[in-house]
Structures are given as structure tokens and as C-alpha cells.
Amino acid sequence: MSSNFVKDYLSKKKKDFERISEYIYFHPETRFEEYESAEFLAAECEKAGFQVERNAGGIDTAFVATYGSGAPVIGFLGEFDALSGLGQEPNKTSYEPTEKNVGHGCGHNLLGTGAFAAACAAKKFLEDNGLPGTVKFFGCPGEEGGSGKTFMVREGVFDGVDAALTWHPSPANCIMSLSSLANYQVYFRFKGISSHAANSPHLGRSALDAVELMNVGVNYLREHIIPEARIHYAVTNTGGISPNVVQANAEVLYLIRSPKVKQVDEIYKRVCKIAQGAALMTETELTIEFDKACSNYIPNRSLEKILYESLQEAGIEKPDENEIAYAESLWSTLSEGEQESYLDILRGFGYKGDGSEFEGKYLAETISEYEQSDGILPGSTDVSDVSWVVPTAQVTTSTSALGTPLHTWQMTAQGISSYAHKGMLRAAEAMALAAIRLFKNKEELEPVKQEFKKFQEKNPYTCPIPGHVHPSKIQIHS
Structure with a gap:
């Protein structure tokens, strides 16, 4: 079965993917300056047997790694940029900023590595089973304040992709079914x-x-x-x-x-x-x-359904006592307001429920039901522009304690914890299973494509970034 294949593969490669996540974590770089992270990840793609095109879309730190040939073409979107002002020593329960004070306060060390792990698992399945199809891993820089993918879309980097899959770290396990700003x-x-x-x-x-x-x-x-x-x-x-x-x-x-x-x-x-x-x-x-x-994110419901079923198939590994204790300690660092609004954070990621399953817990141990939603996440992502040109679906898996807001020192602190890495590999498994399902059963792509075509016919895409504007690094004034 595909599920056993992917689980076994990720289990065998677990230490390798944790090593990659840790490298990116300890080399935090802000938008369009991810020189070490991008080169390291591109080199890992080459070691894994992908053909790598660097400088994708004319962006120094963007790349595309490709394996296989023919249809379908399934893309995995990975990020690796960090945030200024969010440097934090890992695995701590108090604010201890690093000297550089740049850190992965949105978990992109996990995001990029998890998407890469999914691409590797899908590649291995095609390889071992002699199936046609193409796996693409997109190294996408500058999501934080740079809209790297929007520039990449403008330059045609995602042309020819049949479906795109990605994920985001969070305290929840669910499909990210909301639109965005x-x-x-x-x-x-x-x-x-x-x-x-x-x-x-x-x-x-x-x-x-x-x-x-x-x-x-x-x-x-x-x-x-x-x-x-x-x-x-x-x-x-x-x-x-x-x-x-x-x-x-x-x-x-x-x-x-x-x-x-x-x-x-x-x-x-x-x-x-x-x-x-x-x-x-x-x-x-x-x-x-x-x-x-x-742009705003356009969910593809047909692809989301496949990804949700794949997340269920992947399942959840229960946290151990040390992980629970660490999460409880971090929960205590949150303000009363943050604790009271922890469900709002989960709902922003697509959680459906009243929170009763979290009673007395500090980590999510269940998968939220999937429901199509017309709601809007009060945040933005450059995944949105990919979703206008390629059918796209996103999953989130629990990598942090309940109530942990993104863009905080608490998020950075948990970035290479054992629980975060479990969530990273859970996301990788779900995305890999969804891709393999499309490789094995190409007819399942038809409703995905039809839904997307119906949207495109009424909503032609126009890149919101003018043609004369180019990616820029953070500007610092002395």
C-alpha cells in the first residue's frame, strides 16, 4: 500500500530530514538573502537525484528541482526564509534572543524541509514502481514580506504544473480551506x-x-x-x-x-x-x-478533499511525556488573551470544532474535520498567486503548542523540537500520499482540473506586482 511505502520511507530518512530542518533553522536569513539555506537545500535535492535549476525566475535564491518525465506534473512548494527580530534559542521556555536576532518565527525551516521530504517520497515511489510522471520541488524564497512566489508566477516558473501541494506549521491538524487577504x-x-x-x-x-x-x-x-x-x-x-x-x-x-x-x-x-x-x-x-x-488564495476543493483523505491516512503519532511537558511550559508563557483566543488561531488555519477535544491538553492530538469554507484567513500568503495559475491545496499539521501565535519567540523556540519534526513528517506524508494517488489514478485529476478551469474562465489572472518591480531585500536605514 502507498501509505506503508511512504511511512517506511520517511521513517528511514527521518534523521536526514531533521538534519536539513536544523541546518536551515541555524542559518536564518531574511527575504531574498537566503543564500546559505537555498544553496544547501538545492544541493540536497541534487543528492536525492533531482535536476536542479537555480536562479528560477531571475531570483538568486529561487530554484526548481525536477525528477521524472511526462504527466501528471505535481509540484511541492517549499519556503526557507526567516524573520528579523525573532531570533530565539531553541527548546527554551523563556525569551532568549540570539545575537543576530533573526529566526524562524513562522516555521519555514520545517515548511521547506517537509515539502522536500514529500517530493522525495513521491519521487521514490515513481522510481520503484516505474510510473510515468514528474515531481517538482519549488524552492521559494521571500515569502515573509517579499512575495517571492508572486514574482515566480509572473515569470512563468509554475507553467505546466498540474497540481501544487504545500503546507504550513501551526498548532492544528487540518486542511487550510480559507481564502486569504x-x-x-x-x-x-x-x-x-x-x-x-x-x-x-x-x-x-x-x-x-x-x-x-x-x-x-x-x-x-x-x-x-x-x-x-x-x-x-x-x-x-x-x-x-x-x-x-x-x-x-x-x-x-x-x-x-x-x-x-x-x-x-x-x-x-x-x-x-x-x-x-x-x-x-x-x-x-x-x-x-x-x-x-x-493576490487572495483560491482553494481547489477537489484537491483539498484528496489531501484531507491523505492526512487521515497518515494519522497522528501521539506526543510523549517530555513533549507534553514542554508544551505546557510554553502555554504558561502566553498572555491571558492569547490563551483565551487559542481557538481563533486554530480556526484561522481551518479547524472545525468547539475545542472540546483539547480539554486539559496542550498539543493537538486529533485531525479536524474538513469542511469547505467561504471564510477568510486574516493574513496573506504568496501561495495565493500560485493558486490562481495552478490548482493548489494546503495542509497544516501541529508543530507547536496550542495557542502559539505565528511570528513569536515561542514559535521560534519550538522550531526544531521533536514534536515539530513529527508534525513536519506528518505533513510530508500527507502531501506525498496525495501526489502518489494522483500519479496512480490520473482520472482523479480531472475534477481538480475542471474545477480550476471553471474558476479561470471567470477570473483571468493579472499579477498584482507591476512588471518594473523586482524582488528586494530588507532595507535598513542607519
């Missing part, structure tokens, strides 16, 4: 005139004033946009550290989200008008630089 990320830069803030302030024109006025204006805008939308900002350049100087340069980075790209664009245009107004009020010059964007 589309977004734009944009820099607003103001240039003024410096001057002595006491002796000749009237001669200066403050760029920092412009940033502050813009932010005030946008905060008033919040009342007049749809409630599902989100507007975030970070002041990335305050113009210096001297209060006795009128700041001549300042910058703010905005992230605008909404359920549809069209809605994001409408809000973005209003934000631009506010920025222009701030420039007029302060007599400064405004430059707007579009950084990146992504």
Missing part, C-alpha cells in the same frame, strides 16, 4: 530641507512631519474602509537621531490588505492621496515605491 506593500518617502531646529526652524521643511501627518491621515481613513481590510505601517527612516535638526528625509512602509486585489488597489489609491496631502502640508517632495504584492 490580498495585499500591496509600498514605501512612501518624503524629502524636505534640513535646518537648525532652534536657530532657523522656519527655513527647514520636515520630512518626519510629513510621515507623521500621513500616518494620522491614514488612521482616520480606517473608519471608512471595509472591516475586512487591514492597514499596517512601519516608520523605516525617521531622518536621524538628532532632535535639534529638522529631518530632511523620512520614510514609512505601508502594508495594505483586503479580501480582493481590486479592494486593495482602491484603498492604496486613497492612501496615496493622503501621502500627497501630507507632502503639500509640509512642502516636502514625495516618492512612492511599490515593493511587492500578492
